[in-house]
Amino acid sequence: MKKKHYIIPIFVPHHGCPFDCIFCNQKKITGQNNGLSAAEVDERINQFISTIPEPLSQHIEIAFFGGSFTGIEIEHQRKLLSTAAKWKEKGYIQDIRISTRPDYIDEEIMNLLIKYSVSIIELGVQSMDDEILIKSCRGHSANDVVHAVSLIRTYDIQLGLQMMIGLPGDTREKIDYTADHIIALKPDFVRIYPTVVIRDTSLERMYLSGSYIPFDLDEAVHICKNLLLRFNDAHIPIIRLGLQVTETVAIGKEVVSGPFHPAFRQLVESAVYxxxxxxxxxxxxxxxxxxxxxxxxxxxxxxxxxxxxxxxxxxxxxxxxxxxxxxxxxxxxxxxxxxxxx
CATH class of the missing domain: 3.40.1260.20 (Ribonuclease E, catalytic domain)
Incomplete structure (x- = not known):
């Protein structure tokens, strides 16, 4: 019987990131606003594993989501990673995943991640167009992405790249440009997020002033349909397509406007079919x-x-x-x- 894949999500919202990207309010997206201690992480892992039947026979992954993990104070990184690595040493965990920024990857960081058995790294690329990155206040360049990917590829580690469509200044041509460059970097997987307007962000203020107009749902579905086909042809799986629904992330709650739909991926796949x-x-x-x-x-x-x-x-x-x-x-x-x- 094929093993089931379980993911234990550990959110570290906005920790380690000094930037204020115009679309970002991690407290709204993750539903959390406090950092986690190593002891709290250990307890969460323990509780999650206790709900899994025959956990030693399953594929279980710890995933540190949100924020910029490798920007966290180094000793706190060590404590969180050593907690996760302890469960991996016991045989309960097969993968440890972190999400971070392209400009927060260097040899010292990579050696730390390898030491504590991190096996998957996701980079928040968002766009490979420098003008869009500047308008979005990302604080990194397209060259930072290329450098980070090149360094990560010298290690035996899986790489995922995250892409956003519909950021300020984005066009279909620029979306194709970003897709071309991401495909050329040959990640193991990608995530694609249509930009939505979240409350208490700079993007909300731009939207309310009329200086930013998000893609509508039909346009976003059409664009992502083409992206899905392109990445599929390149044999690069899209493991997420659309913002994940939470108790707060929904139209009328924290999503002010934009192409949000609880079944966005199915809309895209249906358009293909x-x-x-x-x-x-x-x-x-x-x-x-x-x-x-x-x-x-x-x-x-x-x-x-x-x-x-x-x-x-x-x-x-x-x-x-x-x-x-x-x-x-x-x-x-x-x-x-x-x-x-x-």
């Missing part, structure tokens, strides 16, 4: 059929169908089809379908 359905129906000359059978990987059945069956209704109406039946076919990859005429 709508195009695939259209193209396949044309190629297969599907029209005026009483019934067609559509095969798709079981993982993507809901994306094929679309929210409120929107994709299926689209095909039925456009091609005058009476009825569709959906069957799983796990030999098909993402974006692949097979239509059987009846």
């Amino acid at each position: 709508k195009d695939v359905l259209d193209r396949t129906c044309i190629n297969e000359e599907i029209h005026d059929r009483k019934t067609i059978e559509i095969q798709v990987h079981s993982r993507y059945i809901s994306s094929l169908v679309g929210q409120k069956k929107s994709n299926i209704e689209y095909v039925l109406n456009k091609y005058s089809i009476g009825y569709t039946r959906i069957f799983p076919n796990d030999s098909l990859g993402f974006g692949e379908i097979k239509i059987i005429k009846k």
Whole structure:
């Protein structure tokens, strides 16, 4: 039986980061506003593991999210990492993940991370366009990203890069430029976040003054559809697409405006499958059929169908089809379908 993958999230909001990125309010995003002691981290890990059946037989990961981990005071880093490493030495933990800034990576930091068995590093790249980085008050350059990636790649460690679309000054051309450069850096995985306006941020003030207009949901879905296909073609998995929903992160709560949706990834995948359905129906000359059978990987059945069956209704109406039946076919990859005429 395949091992289940459990992630123990440890949030260190805004600790170690002296910058105030215009989109960022880590206290809102993480739902926490206090730092954690090593003892508190140890207790959280212990509690989480106690809920996992046969924990020594599962794949369990500790992930330090939020803020800029390698900017934390060095002794506090050591305490947090040694706590995590202790659980790894016991055999309960397989991976330790940290998230940080590209300009907070050097040889000293890397040696510290390796010493305490960190196996995954995520860098908040956001954009590879220096003008956008300046407008977003990121405090680092695109060259810092290239340097950090080059250094990390000299170690046996997994690398993830985070990208944002819709920052001030962003355009579709600049989004493509960033995607090109991220693909060229060959990360093991990426995360893509459409920019949303969070309360109590500089971006909110820009939005309220009219100097910043976020992408709308349809535009963000269309852009991310193309990004999903590009990264898929490059064999780089997107492990997250869209901001994670929490108790506070939702429209009408802390999200003031922007392309936020609790099922954003499914909207994007459904947009891909709508195009695939259209193209396949044309190629297969599907029209005026009483019934067609559509095969798709079981993982993507809901994306094929679309929210409120929107994709299926689209095909039925456009091609005058009476009825569709959906069957799983796990030999098909993402974006692949097979239509059987009846």
